[in-house]
Amino acid sequence: MNKNDTLVKTLFVGISLCLVCSVIISSAAVGLRDQQKYLKQKDQQSKILSSAGLLTNQKSIEELFSAIEERVINLDTGEYEDSLDPKSFDGKKFEAEDYSRDPLTSIKLTTDVDISSLKRRENFKKIYIYKEENEIKAIILPVRGLGLWGTLYGYLAIESDLNTIIGLEYFSHKETPGLGAEVDNPRWKSQWKGKNIYSSAGEIKIEVIKGLVEPESPEKKYQVDGLSGATVTSRGVSNMLSFWLGELGYAKFLNRLKEEIERKESLNV
Amino acid sequence: MSKSREILLNPIFNDNPIALQILGICSALAVTTNLYPTLLMCIALTAVICLSNLIVSVIRNQIPTNVRMIVQITIIASLVVLVDELLKAYDYETSKTIGVFVALIVTNCIVMGRAEAFAMQNGPWLSFLDGLGNGLGYSLILIVVATIREFLGSGSLFGYEILVLTQNGGWYLGNNYMVLSSSSFLIIGLFIWLLRSWKTEQIEEPEYKVARNNLETKEAGTRV
Numbered sequence: 248m249n250k251n252d253t254l255v256k257t258l259f260v261g262i263s264l265c266l267v268c269s270v271i272i273s274s275a276a277v278g279l280r281d282q283q284k285y286l287k288q289k290d291q292q293s294k295i296l297s298s299a300g301l302l303t304n305q306k307s308i309e310e311l312f313s314a315i316e317e318r319v320i321n322l323d324t325g326e327y328e329d330s331l332d333p334k335s336f337d338g339k340k341f342e343a344e345d346y347s348r349d350p351l352t353s354i355k356l357t358t359d360v361d362i363s364s365l366k367r368r369e370n371f372k373k374i375y376i377y378k379e380e381n382e383i384k385a386i387i388l389p390v391r392g393l394g395l396w397g398t399l400y401g402y403l404a405i406e407s408d409l410n411t412i413i414g415l416e417y418f419s420h421k422e423t424p425g426l427g428a429e430v431d432n433p434r435w436k437s438q439w440k441g442k443n444i445y446s447s448a449g450e451i452k453i454e455v456i457k458g459l460v461e462p463e464s465p466e467k468k469y470q471v472d473g474l475s476g477a478t479v480t481s482r483g484v485s486n487m488l489s490f491w492l493g494e495l496g497y498a499k500f501l502n503r504l505k506e507e508i509e510r511k512e513s514l515n516v
Numbered sequence: 517m518s519k520s521r522e523i524l525l526n527p528i529f530n531d532n533p534i535a536l537q538i539l540g541i542c543s544a545l546a547v548t549t550n551l552y553p554t555l556l557m558c559i560a561l562t563a564v565i566c567l568s569n570l571i572v573s574v575i576r577n578q579i580p581t582n583v584r585m586i587v588q589i590t591i592i593a594s595l596v597v598l599v600d601e602l603l604k605a606y607d608y609e610t611s612k613t614i615g616v617f618v619a620l621i622v623t624n625c626i627v628m629g630r631a632e633a634f635a636m637q638n639g640p641w642l643s644f645l646d647g648l649g650n651g652l653g654y655s656l657i658l659i660v661v662a663t664i665r666e667f668l669g670s671g672s673l674f675g676y677e678i679l680v681l682t683q684n685g686g687w688y689l690g691n692n693y694m695v696l697s698s699s700s701f702l703i704i705g706l707f708i709w710l711l712r713s714w715k716t717e718q719i720e721e722p723e724y725k726v727a728r729n730n731l732e733t734k735e736a737g738t739r740v
Contacts, residue, residue, distance in 0.1 A: 253580075260578060286608035
């Protein structure tokens with residue numbers, strides 16, 4: 248018998264190998280954690296800025312992002328939730344998605360309203376507000392929803408009239424490169440600018456249509472070209488906007504904010 | 517050719533892990549839509565295979581034979597986690613797209629195959645070179661596949677647009693088949709065909725042959 252094949256030697260090699268490997272891995276994980284967190288945060292911040300068209304090369308992302316106000320809102324009441332600190336509100340994964348798993352902080356969605364296959368919806372959301380001279384210029388709302396292969400996570404930026412879109416930016420998705428992943432194509436993304444969400448009657452009209460938008464169509468201010476070869480992704484994008492801009496999404500908050508802005512304007516006049 | 521040079525260069529054309537041994541093609545299918553992530557994947561795999569060969573070779577005389585595969589896989593898995601953490605810390609954008617495939621290097625047959633077949637029998641320096649050679653052999657195929665796929669599928673190389681796509685207002689209609697994983701099979705197949713027409717000694721003996729009238733010749737044989 249080989250001298251290495253004794254029970255003692257086997258246990259010794261096994262245990263010491265495990266110890267050495269675990270020490271190396273855990274020290275790498277701990278040592279690199281801050282750097283990883285920093286990059287992840289920077290990536291997210293750059294997407295938030297770019298959805299609102301604020302990303303420029305002249306200034307660093309930190310500098311640009313310092314102008315953005317973070318607030319936590321309650322989706323059921325539409326009010327700001329100041330008891331929750333936005334700085335520490337971030338979920339472990341993306342944009343507080345973990346809060347949607349906890350029955351205390353989320354509601355279950357029935358299949359007829361769950362058009363974006365979210366299953367549960369968190370009650371609190373962190374949103375981002377960009378102000379210039381104390382006047383709201385852009386509101387950036389996190390959105391998510393099912394595409395073809397998985398959930399798309401992104402930010403929708405709207406103007407202070409709460410109806411005109413500034414941009415839509417995704418920071419995480421699993422769509423097919425070249426087809427569904429064209430949601431990242433700058434040319435496609437540029438179409439969102441200036442589109443309207445609600446009709447004058449208050450209905451959600453914005454959608455990604457199949458094919459190209461007719462230049463003559465009266466509906467064109469609510470429509471965005473479909474991604475060719477990616478019908479399911481296009482529909483996913485439409486659905487997630489309808490969901491998050493609807494009653495179960497940000498509608499209550501947006502209505503309340505609209506009143507607030509109007510009240511402020513009437514005072515100024 | 518000296519021994520170490522042979523060990524280093526052989527796996528590139530003469531004994532390529534993907535083209536001749538048909539090992540490790542899973543990641544060759546998945547990460548090769550664009551050149552940049554492919555390059556990072558190649559570096560990651562080459563680093564893992566070099567280090568795992570080196571470590572396995574250094575401790576090979578201490579490894580009990582009945583648990584040697586467990587020991588090898590533990591070493592490989594630790595290295596993979598390390599590479600994955602480093603990637604996340606230094607290139608978050610790319611790690612979002614290839615992260616899961618980096619983690620899957622653990623199951624890449626080339627890495628464990630070399631540890632078992634070469635590093636367990638040879639010294640550290642030669643094992644390191646063998647790892648490097650196999651890593652380069654793997655990288656060669658991946659880079660060829662990724663160049664073809666990115667060029668025909670997205671009209672660009674390393675993300676720089678060369679053929680302007682129709683969706684960006686140009687003339688080139690991207691080949692949608694090339695952005696799907698299955699196109700890698702086609703390209704790897706063509707590559708193997710080219711390689712074997714050049715190096716004919718790589719052509720395998722057919723495993724099964726249909727003989728003409730097997731029974732008749734046998735019967736004729738017994739009759740005589």
